[in-house]
Amino acid sequence: MTTRTVNIINGAKGGTGKTLFARLLYTALEQAGAKVIGIDSDQENPEFSSFHSDPERFAVPTMDCLSLTGGKNLVTLLSGELTPSVASQLPVLAQRCPADVVVVDMPAASSTKLREQIDLFDIIPACSDMGYEVTLISVLSASYGPIESIGRMLEFCGDTVRWVVVKNQYFAVEGADDSFSFWDESKARKRFKKYGGVEIDLPRLADTTFKAMQASYIPFTALDSLTLGDKLLARSFVRRSKAQIETAGALMGLPAPVAEVA
Numbered sequence: 001m002t003t004r005t006v007n008i009i010n011g012a013k014g015g016t017g018k019t020l021f022a023r024l025l026y027t028a029l030e031q032a033g034a035k036v037i038g039i040d041s042d043q044e045n046p047e048f049s050s051f052h053s054d055p056e057r058f059a060v061p062t063m064d065c066l067s068l069t070g071g072k073n074l075v076t077l078l079s080g081e082l083t084p085s086v087a088s089q090l091p092v093l094a095q096r097c098p099a100d101v102v103v104v105d106m107p108a109a110s111s112t113k114l115r116e117q118i119d120l121f122d123i124i125p126a127c128s129d130m131g132y133e134v135t136l137i138s139v140l141s142a143s144y145g146p147i148e149s150i151g152r153m154l155e156f157c158g159d160t161v162r163w164v165v166v167k168n169q170y171f172a173v174e175g176a177d178d179s180f181s182f183w184d185e186s187k188a189r190k191r192f193k194k195y196g197g198v199e200i201d202l203p204r205l206a207d208t209t210f211k212a213m214q215a216s217y218i219p220f221t222a223l224d225s226l227t228l229g230d231k232l233l234a235r236s237f238v239r240r241s242k243a244q245i246e247t248a249g250a251l252m253g254l255p256a257p258v259a260e261v262a
Contacts, residue, residue: 005253006078006102006127009137010153011146014108017168017202018139019047022105024202024241025137025252026052026060027220029101032255037099039074041065041106048105051219058219059093065104066113071121078102078130101253102132111149115156124160135162135251139202142171142179151188154195162251163197165189170204198248203240209233 007025011018022038026048029036038060040049052058063077064070080098087094106114118124127134136157138150150165165183172179183189209230212218218225223234246254 003250003253004100004130004132005135005251006104006132007135007137007252008104008106008114009139010106010111010114011108011139011149013141013143013146014045016108016139016141016146017166017170018108019045019105020205021137021139021166021168021202022048022103023051023220024238025245026103027238028242028245029103029252029254030221034253034255035096035100036253037077037093037096037102039063039065039077039102039104041070041104042108044107047217051217053217055090055092057092059090059096059099061090061093065106066110066117071117074104075121075123075126078127078132098130111153115153118157124157133162133253134160135164135253137164137166137252139166139168140171140180140183141168143182147183147186147188150192151186154188154191159195163192163195164248164251165192165197165199166202167199168202170202172204198251200244200248202244203237205237206230206233209237 009018009022019042026036026038036059038048038052040046040060040062041064042048043062043064046062049060049062052060063073065074077097082094082097124134136153138146140146167180209226212226212230213234216225220234220238223231226234245252
């Protein structure tokens with residue numbers, strides 16, 4: 001069983017690992033058996049959809065969720081409605097619509113526009129009416145800027161949504177316990193914890209492996225196409241990342257493991 005969930009992955013700046021986490025979460029959900037759809041809302045750099053471009057295999061369309069038309073298309077998609085032309089062009093999307101879980105990768109530094117769109121469309125109550133919980137996911141670097149953005153989102157949404165913060169260990173200093181001290185000591189974190197927020201770590205993926213995957217847009221479901229060293233490093237990264245995702249799985253719509261019958 002899974003709680004129907006809309007995951008909105010947002011960030012205050014580019015280069016924090018937001019899309020990398022979107023790709024991992026989409027893969028984890030799919031491999032766990034969830035009927036998952038991804039939405040790439042980054043019009044300038046649509047990496048999420050580029051890594052999942054095969055419409056016969058993946059369900060990750062591009063959609064400008066911050067525009068008026070895109071906002072209408074988003075809520076229509078969540079309701080399960082697809083035009084015949086879209087259904088024919090994106091067969092896997094059609095099969096999974098309406099979805100159990102939706103992963104929306106927002107553009108970098110789009111928090112203000114996101115809040116405006118949430119307010120304009122009454123997104124949170126609309127999702128609730130359709131049977132979805134909303135989870136806001138912020139991917140952190142070790143800098144201070146993203147914390148201010150999270151604080152404003154916390155003030156805006158309060159406890160009407162669920163909260164996850166992802167600490168990207170790529171930015172952590174090896175052997176240091178205070179790489180994310182700006183966040184750990186912030187007022188925003190206290191409010192985040194008050195609302196039941198869960199923190200997880202995004203392990204570091206070796207630079208050479210990351211670049212090898214980027215060069216050919218290799219998804220985490222096709223690691224056998226990498227050279228052996230990169231394949232092993234990528235598999236290890238996915239394994240460690242999934243273990244972290246599972247700690248917040250209930251907030252992100254990850255199906256609970258089926259208990260074995262004795």
